[in-house]
Amino acid sequence: MEQNNHARYARQYALLDFGEQGQTKLAQARVLIVGAGGLGCPVLQYLCAAGVGHIGIVDADKVALSNLHRQPLYRTTDVGRLKAEVAAAVLRAQNDTITVAEYAFHLNNQNAWDLVSSYDIIVDCTDNFETRYVLCDVCALLHKPLVYGAIYTYEGQVAVFNVSDSAGIRCQYRDLFPVPPSSEEAPDCATTGVLGVLPGVIGLLQANEVIKLLAGIGEPLINKLYTIGLLDYQSVTIRLQPQHHPDAPGSRIAFEAANYGYYCGSANEHVALISSAELDAIAHQSDTLLIDVRALDELPRLSLPHRSIPLELLMANVHELEGSHLVLICQSGVRSARAADWLKNYFGNKQTISHLQGGILAYQSEKNDE
Incomplete structure (x- = not known):
């Protein structure tokens, strides 16, 4: 088995500054991917192929026909099946040397704490602000690295949160969005549309950030937001600064008591x-x-x-x-x-x-x- 593993990862073993040490770090890591849609598909496939030892998949949605143009992990025959279950089966067939766990439920502030606690790095591949703020707060409280990605029509962005830079500064998702944007300010892709290859590009960048963090190579996007447009390849990297966040919960009790649906405008208590x-x-x-x-x-x-x-x-x-x-x-x-x-x-x-x-x-x- 060890010889087979060496053959499987031979091109990574051969990398300068990566080698056997980097591959071992990947094999020992536990990475949780929240969302198995457009962003989640490339993240899952490439972290699986790279040899991340334990991958968790959180997604309660079923495969829909409208998903297939940007989620090539799934086939037409998968329509109607749970994404988490389909994705887990594909990954196990792709790489039988790793462990894959599926969680076919929506992540919320009632189930996030224990689940996130058991993983080393969390990857935000979600498509709604309620889950993003849940992830932001639980990862900040638990000091878990959060690799963020988001897409909009032809543009995408990537960042790494909750990791201290050389000066000891550590930013979080709330430093990018102190309060949830309205649906008009940040409409979803069902409303605006999305170029099918865009989540593939952004998801690959997220997977790359995870590998850099785990292997200790390169310069991860710590406290930085990288944005790129696919129509002209214009890109920019913005340095983030930590802010004061009075709305953020300061403890597990406060986190689990918060009403994220109401806070993010996705659940009106009176409608x-x-x-x-x-x-x-x-x-x-x-x-x-x-x-x-x-x-x-x-x-x-x-x-x-x-x-x-x-x-x-x-x-x-x-x-x-x-x-x-x-x-x-x-x-x-x-x-x-x-x-x-x-x-x-x-x-x-x-x-x-x-x-x-x-x-x-x-x-x-x-x-x-x-």
């Missing part, structure tokens, strides 16, 4: 979520009005009776909204939550306001599974 099944049950009721707040040319279209009012025009047309139950719908649930919040503040208790959980993409996915 109800409805499921796809509930939507079908009420869609044709005379007192219910479905409102699609996406742009008029966004696909797929909603087949149920509804009105289309783009989010930016909603409040200008609020006087035309008739119905005792208003149901807001968008692509993934982000804009509809914002719209439902606006209407709840406008109407108060005069009308029932809710929005579709997971948006039209989740609705269609559930229909396809039936």
Whole structure:
């Protein structure tokens, strides 16, 4: 087995300043990847191939057809299956010398502490701010290195948090985003679209940062934010500075008591979520009005009776909204939550306001599974 391992990693053994010592450090490491989507796929595949000894995968989502253009870890036949389970099986087949653990659940502040505690490096491959802030805070409290990556249409960014530089300075994700951006400031890729190769490029850079940290080679992006645009290859590296964060929890008790959904605007305590099944049950009721707040040319279209009012025009047309139950719908649930919040503040208790959980993409996915 040792001879086989040497053959498998021969090109890394041959590297100056890496060699057997660097490979041993990778083999002894435990790395947790949170998110097995566009960013997570290349991170998982290349850390597996490089010989990281123990890889953990956290993702509760199922493979969707719209994932496949940027998540080549999955095949068409995997649609509807749990990403964590599919990814774990692929990695085990790719490299039988490592251990792979899958966690098919959403990471939150109730389960993050014990899980993150058991890993050496955490890789943020998530696509929502609620999970990002959970990761930020638990990693800061536990002093765990956090390798961050994010994408937007044709651009991406990478950084390394919670690692001290030569001056003893250590930055965290909150130093980049002190407060969560709104959905308008940072829309998701279901809203804006994304070039399929972009998460591959950024995910590879994240994997590279993990290897540099583990092997002790090169200059990791500690306290730095690297950004690159794929249309012109313009890139910039920004040095970050630590800030004071009064909103950040100072202990495990405070962390687990925090309401991250409300803090990040992804869960309004006063606006109800409805499921796809509930939507079908009420869609044709005379007192219910479905409102699609996406742009008029966004696909797929909603087949149920509804009105289309783009989010930016909603409040200008609020006087035309008739119905005792208003149901807001968008692509993934982000804009509809914002719209439902606006209407709840406008109407108060005069009308029932809710929005579709997971948006039209989740609705269609559930229909396809039936």
